[in-house]
Amino acid sequence: MSDTAFASRLPTALAATAEPAWVRRLLILTTLGLLGLLVLAPLAAVFAESLRNGIALAVASLGNRDALAAIRLTLIVAAVSVPMNAAAGIAAAWAITKFDWRGKALLITLIDLPFSVSPVVAGLCFVLLFGANSLIGGWLVAHGYPIVFALPGIVLATMFITFPFVARELIPVMTEQGRAEEEAALTLGASGWRMFLTVTLPNIRWALLYGVLLCNARAMGEFGAVAVVSGKIRGKTTTMPIMIEMLYNEYLSVAAFSMAALLAALALVTLTLKSALEWRYADQLAATHRH
Amino acid sequence: MHIQIDEIAKHFGPTAALHPVSLSIPSGALIALLGPSGSGKTTLLRILGGLEFPTSGRVLFDGQDATGLTVQERRAGFVFQSYALFRHMTVFENIAYGLRARPRRTRPTGPEIDRRVHKLLDLIQLPDIGARYPAQLSGGQRQRVALARALAIEPRMLLLDEPFGALDARVRKELRQGLREIHDATGLTTVFVTHDQDEAMELADLVVVMSMGQIEQIGKPAEIRAKPKTDFVRQFISA
Ligand SMILES: Nc1ncnc2c1ncn2[C@@H]1O[C@H](COP(=O)(O)OP(=O)(O)OP(=O)(O)O)[C@@H](O)[C@H]1O
Ligand SMILES: [Mg+2]
Numbered sequence: 001m002s003d004t005a006f007a008s009r010l011p012t013a014l015a016a017t018a019e020p021a022w023v024r025r026l027l028i029l030t031t032l033g034l035l036g037l038l039v040l041a042p043l044a045a046v047f048a049e050s051l052r053n054g055i056a057l058a059v060a061s062l063g064n065r066d067a068l069a070a071i072r073l074t075l076i077v078a079a080v081s082v083p084m085n086a087a088a089g090i091a092a093a094w095a096i097t098k099f100d101w102r103g104k105a106l107l108i109t110l111i112d113l114p115f116s117v118s119p120v121v122a123g124l125c126f127v128l129l130f131g132a133n134s135l136i137g138g139w140l141v142a143h144g145y146p147i148v149f150a151l152p153g154i155v156l157a158t159m160f161i162t163f164p165f166v167a168r169e170l171i172p173v174m175t176e177q178g179r180a181e182e183e184a185a186l187t188l189g190a191s192g193w194r195m196f197l198t199v200t201l202p203n204i205r206w207a208l209l210y211g212v213l214l215c216n217a218r219a220m221g222e223f224g225a226v227a228v229v230s231g232k233i234r235g236k237t238t239t240m241p242i243m244i245e246m247l248y249n250e251y252l253s254v255a256a257f258s259m260a261a262l263l264a265a266l267a268l269v270t271l272t273l274k275s276a277l278e279w280r281y282a283d284q285l286a287a288t289h290r291h
Numbered sequence: 292m293h294i295q296i297d298e299i300a301k302h303f304g305p306t307a308a309l310h311p312v313s314l315s316i317p318s319g320a321l322i323a324l325l326g327p328s329g330s331g332k333t334t335l336l337r338i339l340g341g342l343e344f345p346t347s348g349r350v351l352f353d354g355q356d357a358t359g360l361t362v363q364e365r366r367a368g369f370v371f372q373s374y375a376l377f378r379h380m381t382v383f384e385n386i387a388y389g390l391r392a393r394p395r396r397t398r399p400t401g402p403e404i405d406r407r408v409h410k411l412l413d414l415i416q417l418p419d420i421g422a423r424y425p426a427q428l429s430g431g432q433r434q435r436v437a438l439a440r441a442l443a444i445e446p447r448m449l450l451l452d453e454p455f456g457a458l459d460a461r462v463r464k465e466l467r468q469g470l471r472e473i474h475d476a477t478g479l480t481t482v483f484v485t486h487d488q489d490e491a492m493e494l495a496d497l498v499v500v501m502s503m504g505q506i507e508q509i510g511k512p513a514e515i516r517a518k519p520k521t522d523f524v525r526q527f528i529s530a
Contacts, residue, residue, distance in 0.1 A: 180375035183342055186362045187369040188389035188444055198388075202379045 046264055050257035061255035062262060066235040070243035070259070076151070077226075077239060078219040081158040085219075086212050088159075089166025090204075096167075097174040098182075111167050114160055122160050123228025126153060149231035154239065157225035162215045169211035173204055206281075213274050217267045292353050292447045292480050293318040294339065299348035301334050308334040309504045311348060316497075318353075321474045321481045323491035326501035327527070332484040333372075333452055335501075339482065340450050341365040352447070368441030368479070370451040374433045376425040382436050383421035386411055389444035411439040414473065431462040438473065449474070451483040455490065467494050488528050492516070500524050 019027075050058045061067065092111060096104055114122065130137040130147035140147055147153045181203065185195040201208075223241040230237040238246065240263050247256035294316040301309040309331045316322055324332040337343040339350065341362035349358045357365065377385050386408045390399055399407065412418050415435040425433055434454060441449065454470065455463040471494060474481050485491050491498045492512040500507045500515065500523075508520040519525040 180371050180373060181377055183362075184369065184371060184375040184377070184440075185388070185392075187340055187342070187365075187367060188392055188440070189363050189366070190388070190392040191363070194392055199377060 043264060046257055046260050050254065050261040052257075053254055057254055058258040058261070061252075061258045066238070067243065067255070067259060069235045070238045070240050071262070073151075073154070073238065074220050074240040074263075077154055077158050078216055080155050081162060081219050082212060082216045085159055085162055085215050086166050086208065088163065089170060089211060089215075090208070092167040093170035093174050094200075096171055098179060108171075111164050114163050119157075119161055119222065119224030120228055123157055123225035126157055126160070126225070126229050130156075148229055149233065149237060151237070153229040154226050154237060157229045158219050158222050161222050161225050162218045165215035165218065166208065166211035169207045169214070170204055173207040177203055209277065210274065213270050217270050220266055221263065293351075294448065294480060294482075295349075295351035295354070296335070296339075297349040297351060299335070299338060299345045299350065301331075301338065301343065302346045307504055309338075309345075312501075312504075312506045314499060314506065314509065316480060316482065318480055319478050320496045321471070321494065322483075322497040322499060323495035324482065324484045324499050324501060325486065325488060325491040325527075326507075327486060329503075330501040331504040332486075332501055336450050336452055336482060336484050339365075339448070340367040340369045342369075366444060366447045368444060368446030368449045370434075370437045370441050370449075370454050372452040372456060374425075374437040376433060376437060376440070378425050380424075381421065382412075382417075382423050382425070382428070383408055385425070385436060386440045386443050388440065407443065411443055414442070414476075415439045415469070430458050431466060434458065434466060435469070438470070442473070442477070446479065449477075449479045449481040451481070453484050453486070455485075455487075463490070470494065488530075500527065502527070 062071070092107065095101075096107060127148050128134060130140070130153060132138055132141045132146070132148070137147055145152070147156065181199050182195050185199045186192075190198065221241055222239075223245070226239055227242055227245075230239065230242060232238055232242055232246065234246070240259055244256050244259045244263065247253075247259065296312060296314040296316075298311040298313055299309060300307070300311045312331075312335065324335060326332050334343060338345050341360060341364070345358070349356055351357060352360075377388065380388070387404050390404050390407065393399075408421065409418070412421055415438060417432060417435060420428065420432065420436075425436070428436065438451075438454075451470075455466055458466065467490065470481075470483070483494075492515075495512065497509065498512055498515055499509050502523050508515055508524050510518075515524065516528060519528060
């Protein structure tokens, strides 16, 4: 009779929740295997492919006018949509967690909507709403403010897709923390705004940071919705993901993979930043989670 | 400050937390709101502090209608049930919060804030914990810091929601004595909520017995013991 079979007949010798050793090993191995296969291997392949003909060529392919325009556009879109979504996310989380009102459940569902609607469909909706043939879009185009096939449309689509990230991170934290500290600030004479800056914001800063980082990663990487609203005008409305697809379809594989590697690197920087902050402020994180 | 509660009612949707209640709290008194869970004690206290607004009725401070005053304008020193200390600030910063929140005109200078905070830390007999965070304090210490923070704003009244609720029996006794001393020293009109009749009877000048959103009896501890007015009061104090 094997050891494990013996141990499993003596459940009291183990912690109640502990699985047998072989189950644990199997679970860990499966997870690592899947992670390697689905995440690490493709990522490594992208970097390897971009560097196949040497780093000089890879860098050069990023230096042309259209590529630089795509990088710039991606950074601008993220720089505009992420702060706006951070503010909107805080507002939504606040409305949901700090007071009771009718329609709260509806708002919670609506926040999740971008996760469940296909990005392409979302993009089409914006074209319908703001395209040159629509009422609003026609008026705006006539006055020189095109939305679709221009920066505003790309920002709007990106904001729609990335809206849930900040609110989703904040809602559980704000629910758990309740209102007592904020009420205390008010009884001590603080204005609502002062209370927000000195009590609310410091208490949610970690969740907010995570939300913003995730939001940013997705904002830079969004493809489907942006592909529809941008019209893919080379050098004007192509973001990095769109540019990658175009280069790839034109069999410019070094250029495509170099751009892909850069996009992946931006995401990795974000992740590294998050881990570094977690490590640096481990004490603080632990302290604010105790009561 | 004299507090007059005039026919205050409070509804949360369909539930009535307070049926119209009236109560006069003499200036400088230490009174207890005593009653079982759900009897409306916290609701009444929050209405006094301006954290909740009554569905109907008025609150008068020294004869002036205070019903519409905002929570900031009330200047009530409020001690919350779970203390609600700012967890990301040191004890010193917690106590200084109300002073720093004042408009520039009336805000004390840095050294003056320093002096006042240290005076309060002496008053609660914890002179050396200014640099600690709330997570590094015992329950009793947190309670006293919460009291010091409420006193720092030079409040017009002191409102405490189950101030000793989460503490063990010995610490409760000690802190009861501490609250009595601070009340006597400051002369502040003080209202505290409790469901512990011993605490109410030992500490308060006047006890208000509540049940199901109504006031059953108001009286000195001895009166309530000797002459319970309703069956509810008789049963509650003999329990
Ligand atoms: N924000 C709220 N929304 C809905 N109902 C509420 C709210 N606050 C209080 N109530 C209800 O009002 C009634 C009185 O509550 P309150 O908190 O004043 O009781 P309490 O005497 O302080 O009880 P406890 O000793 O348990 O703290 C209860 O029935 C409670 O469910
Ligand atoms: Mg209560």
